[in-house]
Amino acid sequence: MTSNVTALGYLVVRGPVEEWRRFGAEVLGIQEVASDHPGEAHFRTDERAYRIVVEDGPPSGPMSLQALGFETATEPQLRKLVDSLTAQGVEVTEDTELARRRKVRSLYVFRDFDGNRLEAYYGQAADHSAFVSPRGVRFVTGDLGVGHAFLFSADAEKAAAFYTDVLGFRLSDTIDLGIAEGIFLHCNPRHHSIAVASIPGPPPGLGHLMLEVESLEAVGRAFDTVKARGDAITMTLGEHTNDLMTSFYVNTPSGFQVEYGCNGRLIDDEKWTVSHYDAASIWGHQFQDIGAPPAPAEAAHV
Template structure:
């Protein structure tokens, strides 16, 4: 895997139109039909897909990971098949996702993975409705933090089967969270296990180009009906300065700046005893919105 190419989620479209453009500053582009929204954050044809439907803990529909070459995609399919994992190649879905080729399979927690080659680049310039610049390109859309039934097992699957590398771990209560990279972004996938929390998406991180853009987004959120899940703060491991906001689908967006980059030639795996250096105070009132997906 090379990067997080895109994410596919389910949620109320009217709310997402407003949230995606006015809060996140992403560019709304035409989807394949009236039941689907697409958002751009860079030169890619899209980075986020929202399908119309009920919000909730199962709102994550698919994770799209970039693969570098057709040969690498074939090798991945062979590796998965040899391990007894069902792999499908869906040409119709590839057209809908605007990629050259695409295979689908499920990870150890049942999350649908769409590994793809040749994600379409748009000839039209990216234009944020709020003038936001997103840090994407070869680093991908951002990262996903997934609630896993067994975070250690998920970490092993993504490393052993999908080729991710361990960046570090963070103590979270009685459990350990695992942070994995596949390019210089500190982590593209992360996993945590929490008692009573079912498998699903915890948050999607999107990174912007300046701290001012984070602050302006926070001002907008605080004047809106969308709950702040965690206040402004700085993480221990990737040093991201960010805040978290609950989306119309119920999961959170981490909106951040200045994340750490990893050089595999010199990187040493670490362990942190806390998730943040400062800030990131959790808003307990946001739990109702997360459970029901209503902001």
Template structure:
């Protein structure tokens, strides 16, 4: 069993006014109450929030502020902190940050590529539920397969295998599979039945660290198609056309966010049962589609 139960939330920087429209109107996220005027909060399910946007300039992959990794109890969080410290990893508790993140407690540390990790327990549940302004339902939070979190993040790393090893060795993630990206392979990791919650890859011409994309999954192909229509009507950048991935079978397209990283908007992602899962290797990231386009945007290096 993984020490981490889910990718619970993601925090990024970006232009708030642009996100104020992009989140609800394009993605179908519900705006949540925020006590900080310099932070927008968005919901995808009954949690009080899943995606936070802190005021800042578009910075592409470097827009990532923190990944929130959920554990199931205070005891497990304490055990994780002890384990990390015993292995020479610097960890600190931050009660003030826990209050702002609306969780009972959290610890902060960094992975080998410098990404900030906030491991926490006790997230706040919004009893009013979730209502999407676009009428979509996200595959997030509690599902028939269990708690699976917000979605997945695709992270950039010069040494993808080494970056993935931090999560498997210290946090209990498990390898789902690998995909050839040029001469090196991307590594896909799971901590619950979602095919992957975190992936690492070195991409030609891309920065050596940061957030490549955040995947949000919806429950119908129609919702993907309508979101794609909304993106095209507004002439927003589409880095990858609609297609189906080879490993997780997600049918999706990619849209450039106001922060400069991408959102993968998808349907029908594969789930994993560790009792009979076999790790595989794929020679191509997609079965069809997902054609690259030339996308204008902020500098990412």
């Protein structure tokens, strides 16, 4: 099955906007841009009008996730996706007002197995002005999308089946996390745009968002900034077994984590062989206790 989804294009989360403004600029190096909607902050990581939307509200950890935006390349591909969803019994609703708000040409709303809100669209607006990172970093985005989202699920097998059987994602690989199995899925050459696992403890929702930058220096400088600011590092620097990302994890103002990394692996579907790994990291990625149960939090950081 060929996916009509080409990328994870954007995320919408809830959290304290003023804290996100400082965190986004000082730690992540994402650029805030004007929003037409009071109580929202929009952030760019490239030429797109935005990649991350923060709706003002209290931090709620995994449940901070408000929407995942899945991009399709053209209007015919979007309509083909909608037809496929409808044929498989998925309730899909077109939302023209939300399309204007999201600055896309057309948008449809539906939900995945765990009830996460998904927004399929085409034609996201681009900004004619240059992306200017407050930290001078460049992100790996473009056709690969904003990054990846690691989702907590009530049933990872069923959640993964929704993304593969319904949306056409392909299996990249799996990891034995000790207390659960992580399932990693791709829709373009990025090693995974979605990952799911049934981690005991946290509710279904967003475990972490991965943002990839172009250099190890940018990762290291961000790591130093996090330590100087006193933000909660949840995983130290390390390298993953499956996607080879060198990264660290930091808690966001919303209560989910951001994985900040570089050198992520790319997949060529014609040559790719699915593997299973018995550990999440080759080196590093030491869990840092920030008051949550160590095992579930550690397992989420892959």
